[in-house]
Amino acid sequence: MDVVTADAPRGGIHERWVVFVAAEDRSGALTALAETFSARGVSFTSFTTLLVHDGVGVMSITFAASERLARVLVRTLDRLAVVRTTTLRHLRDDTVRATAVVSGADAAARAAGAQQVAGTWVIAGAFPDVEDAIARVRAAGGRADAVTILPPAD
Incomplete structure (x- = not known):
């Protein structure tokens, strides 16, 4: 463990x-x-x-x-x-990494640090930062479509 x-x-x-x-x-x-x-x-x-x-x-x-x-x-x-x-x-440990797909608030997604990949807004980084970005997108009327917490980097 x-x-x-x-x-x-x-x-x-x-x-x-x-x-x-x-x-x-x-x-x-x-x-x-x-x-x-x-x-x-x-x-x-x-x-x-x-x-x-x-x-x-x-x-x-x-x-x-x-x-x-x-x-x-x-x-x-x-x-x-x-x-x-x-x-x-x-989960508030900065070594926990995550990705999220967000939609419905393009300006907020861009302001939250999301990148557009093939028409989809993707946020990636430390989980606390991704979670905060999702909150900003939701506050602007958008939504999180998927969130994945990634295993520790080798």
């Missing part, structure tokens, strides 16, 4: 986290991951499969919990037979 919480704000049970899980690509793997959260009464806010290659899938799972509960969840995930590795990060 790789846990990074340096410079993460301390805020109790509503701290937001992301855990990146490399798990075997086999039947029941996603169910086992979801049951780990469910058994502890934690709802994930997103569960995204990022990459499946050579029999291993990498997923990002975001959720809100205290630091203690986040660490318990990750230790439990680490003990699952299908899990190869886990990496826990606080």
